[in-house]
Amino acid sequence: MPRARLTGLGGGLFACAAMALAAGIAWLLFDSSLFAYGLLFLPVCAATALWVRPADLITAPISAPIAFAAGVWPLTGGSGGFGAQLMGVVSALSLHAGWLYGGTLVAALIALVRKAVLIGRRRLPRRTA
Template structure:
């Protein structure tokens, strides 16, 4: 912002602030309203945002499932499917590969934090993670496949739109 002295009504100079865009007569950039741009399009996640969202949401669903049902069951699997769907739909076009990659990372972290471990030590953690991934492979592959299919469909659709221009 630039300060420009302007005469005040009392006769002495006062400081008037100008916005740089308003001074040049340009329209300010469109803002965002509750997760949507003003033109109605939803906001998009970056690759880092996709990873953080996957991690936080998957750990939250796993914690809720552990709190309510005492373990990681169908609620965790269904929550993972919903998370993968949302990630694939909301990621930016430039960051499309992040959606199918970040989901399984969040899944593995949630298993590390909330999976059952019967003994202590690093080896027990690795064995518990491998067992948890093997027992929940259906949910893991379903969510990852869903995200990959949506990302592939978005990529193909965008390429067709680009070629049509």
């Protein structure tokens, strides 16, 4: 696994780009299935939380819902202009909130465990001294 190198902004951009790619995959292979999109959302959240810098760990669970919303836009299928597209996104976010909460929880748990390990490593030399 590569070392954590993404900044907070980089992690958010990575998640948005990965979810746009996931939306394309769901559109091409699964006929715009939001179930497949949700399944692809979980590993993207995990990867974002694993690859962000330790100083920016708090941004991983924040960027997850933003990436979900950014990627779901092409899958909503509204064809009546901007208002229809916007209502499609809002409907998709409300109907598939389980995926949204699940991915955010995955990112938050990984960030929490990473932060706990970092704090433990920081305190370990104090105990031995």
